[in-house]
Amino acid sequence: MPRPMRSTKFRANVDVERLAPFLEDIYGKYNRKDLIHPDPLEFLYDYSRVEDREIVGLIASSLAYGRVVQILKSVSSVLATMGSSPFDFVVAGDRSVWKRCFSGFRHRFSGSEDMVDLFCGVRRAIDLYGSLDRTMAQALKETDSAFQGYCRFAEWLVGKEKRNSLLPFPGRGSACKRLMLYFRWMVRRDEVDPGGWSSLSPSDLVVPLDTHMHKIARVLGFTSRKNGDFRTAVEVTEAFGLIDPGDPVKYDFALTRFGIRDDMELEALFEEVKPKVGGTVG
Template sequence: MKDAKSLSLALESIYLSFNKKSLISPDPLQFLLDYPDVEDREIVGMVASSLAYGRVSQILKSVSSVLEPMGNSPRRFLEKGNVKLWRGLFEGFKHRFSDQVDLVDLLSGMKDVIELHGSLDRAMAIALSGDKGTIRGAQGFVEMILKGGSRDRNTLLPRPEGGSACKRLMLYFRWMVRKDQVDPGGWTCLSPEDLLIPLDTHMHRISLAFGFTGRKSGDMRTVEEITGFFRTVRPDDPIRYDFALTRFGIHPDMKIEDLIEISDR
């Protein structure tokens, strides 16, 4: 591994070179950019992040199939809709392990939370109250949404209390809290310094290769260890480099081997 100063400069160079809007596609993040109103964007972000598992082509297809019936304002779609309507609209929906019930429960849960608290942002702020920290706050946020569903579990909503990396939830927080050329932001309940790395197979492989972690298990302990490493570089924005680094492995023209070569220069 490079010394701390050299590594910091290398990471910042990678960020400046690859944290670009032109490199977003193919990524479910691309859907959020079509919604300038944060009240719509937070709903789109929850849908897109919740479905962000499996092959990227199938993820994009599934997200599109959910967002198209919502029209220009997903917020209005939730406010005016109901479970009976959504069951008809999304009859036969399937995304890997997630089915129509999971999707309708997610929509119903978001509708209830928004009616009660005004927005998902405000609900997360309430879940964070009492200095609970990001992980416990995230658990409370998930529980709020689950209450509006028909069952107490949902494949679209990971529970942080189980110790899993909760990649999709951490990805959602990144999109909604950070604001730069890539992440659209809009939320005020968290600051970038509070965020945890969305640990997917690409970031895990990169982190092992560069010594950010030695842990082979992709769980929340590994998330905290990798985030802790990045916090030594950018305590104000520890997941600043997530998008740029994970382009190597996600974008079809960029391989992790290319990242290793760039970092060795």
């Protein structure tokens, strides 16, 4: 098993006795498949084969930045081009084919070259190891920690020096929310996360830290850091790990419905949190 990551000197003063039942209640109420939309995770349910799903998940998570309407539109466009089996599309193609297929593609800062480079990286990984899951297994085998495994995985797909707006590199310090989201989808298995990978266990995962989760974590007292970087993501993960060490990202989906869905406001969650954190929020 990969060595666990450790964050900064700060340690959250988590009242497990009060927060654990609260978070379990939130999980029970909101970790439901009917609450997924609008979330790019919904695309993964169209693919029963893991070899297809892991490619769809990488595409959907990589495009998960910006306005949600545009995210869903961009993911849908890419998948429509790939046909019924994204795996077959990748292993049968090459750079010249993908350049033609995605000519003119644009999603905010990401253009066709980013998408083509990502496909080239996926094709290389599949040629070498057979799947993205086995690519991650090899990355973990060659490194000493889950974090280093994440870095090696991203390096193999994109290159350590080359930048690609679709795939963040953990070694540069950002929270890498999209990559951590991808790992959550592929590793966890419950009513929401479809799973399929065996290279990582849920205990290896890091919370996909975006603006919503950062706010929630600060309100819960899980971090005092204002910078939403990878160190903060690990710190928040460790705090959740005090409640469920085997599955610290378990509550991510349910909590982040607040502020993402129009019918679930973040302030409503904060009102529920107040009695659990001493009556103050902020």
